Amino acid sequence: MTTTPNPKQRPSWFSRFWAIVRYEMLWDIRKKKFIMILAVVFAIATLVLVLPIALTRSSGETITANPTYAITFGGSGFIFVLLAIATAVNTFSSEFESGTIVPLVTKPVSRTMIFLGKLFGAFIILLVSYAILYGYITLASLAIYGPQSDLQFMPIIVLGNLLSTFIWVALMFAVGTISKSTIISVIVAIMLFLALFIAAPIINEFSGPSANLNYFPGTRASDNILGTNTTISSGTDNLAST
Numbered sequence: 291m292t293t294t295p296n297p298k299q300r301p302s303w304f305s306r307f308w309a310i311v312r313y314e315m316l317w318d319i320r321k322k323k324f325i326m327i328l329a330v331v332f333a334i335a336t337l338v339l340v341l342p343i344a345l346t347r348s349s350g351e352t353i354t355a356n357p358t359y360a361i362t363f364g365g366s367g368f369i370f371v372l373l374a375i376a377t378a379v380n381t382f383s384s385e386f387e388s389g390t391i392v393p394l395v396t397k398p399v400s401r402t403m404i405f406l407g408k409l410f411g412a413f414i415i416l417l418v419s420y421a422i423l424y425g426y427i428t429l430a431s432l433a434i435y436g437p438q439s440d441l442q443f444m445p446i447i448v449l450g451n452l453l454s455t456f457i458w459v460a461l462m463f464a465v466g467t468i469s470k471s472t473i474i475s476v477i478v479a480i481m482l483f484l485a486l487f488i489a490a491p492i493i494n495e496f497s498g499p500s501a502n503l504n505y506f507p508g509t510r511a512s513d514n515i516l517g518t519n520t521t522i523s524s525g526t527d528n529l530a531s532t
Contacts, residue, residue: 301398303403306397306398306399306403307399307403307406307407307410308407309407310399310403310404310407310408310411311407311410311411311414312411313407313411314381314407314408314410314411314412315411315414315415317411318376318377318411318412318415319415323376323379324376324377327372327373327375327376328373328376328419330372331369331372331373331376331419331423332423332426334368334369334372335363335369335423335426335427336430338363339427339430339431339434343434353434353435355435355436355437356431356435356436357435357436357437357438357439358438358439358440359431359434359435359438360424360427360428360431360432360438360441360444361438361439361440361441361443361444361447362531363424363427363431367483367487367508367509367527368483370451370454370455370457370458370527371458371479371480371483373416373419373420373455374455374456374458374459374461374462374479375458375462375476375479375480376419377412377415377416377459378412378458378459378462378463378466378475379462379466379472379475379476381408381412381462381463381466409463412459413452413456416452416455416456416459417448417452420448420451420452420455421448424444424447424448428441428444446530447530447531448530449530450529450530450531450532451529451530453526453529454526454527454528454529454530457507457526458479458483458507461478461479461482461507462475462476462479465478465479482507483507483508486507486508487508487509490508490509490525507525507526507527508525508526508527509525509527509528
């Protein structure tokens with residue numbers, strides 16, 4: 291005996307959640323600004339890789355092997371801000387500006403599901419972006435600095451940088467939702483990055499190690515790990531190395 295499906299049957303929770311995730315990912319990768327910012331990120335990473343080599347060769351020195359370059363590559367904290375802008379700027383503020391949030395909230399989904407679906411979609415986009423970026427860095431490091439060691443820690447590096455970026459994503463989400471403006475959310479993120487970049491060294495100089503503030507966005511003061519000669523920086527931009 292066969293049963294006919296009920297046409298009014300509500301889709302499962304996972305089906306509705308995954309539909310939002312797919313919607314968010316397509317919303318991100320179709321935006322020209324996302325592709326442009328991703329290109330800028332790869333350009334910054336390439337400059338960080340190539341510029342020291344060019345300066346070394348111009349001075350007549352030889353390039354020395356560096357087996358830990360790939361896993362210690364930090365690039366720039368600005369990369370985190372750029373990738374946060376690339377993914378989070380379209381999540382809420384652009385939807386309010388374009389009006390596409392209206393048909394979305396009329397679907398049989400809760401606001402919590404919309405938020406979690408968008409958050410998970412941004413997570414997947416950032417994870418893929420970092421996987422490609424660090425794959426590129428690893429191959430370039432092998433070509434420039436020779437065999438690389440400790441590559442088994444690369445997944446931890448990627449995850450740590452992903453979490454570092456999500457500090458800025460959270461900020462973009464908050465400002466974008468409150469202001470409902472893409473421009474304002476971008477300006478706030480960049481201005482906060484510049485303010486922390488300028489103020490952090492000054493605060494650490496006058497206040498000492500107690501002002502490192504590991505939980506603050508950006509890069510804080512550097513110091514040696516107890517009992518070793520390894521230098522590590524505090525701040526959320528260094529979650530991977532921490």
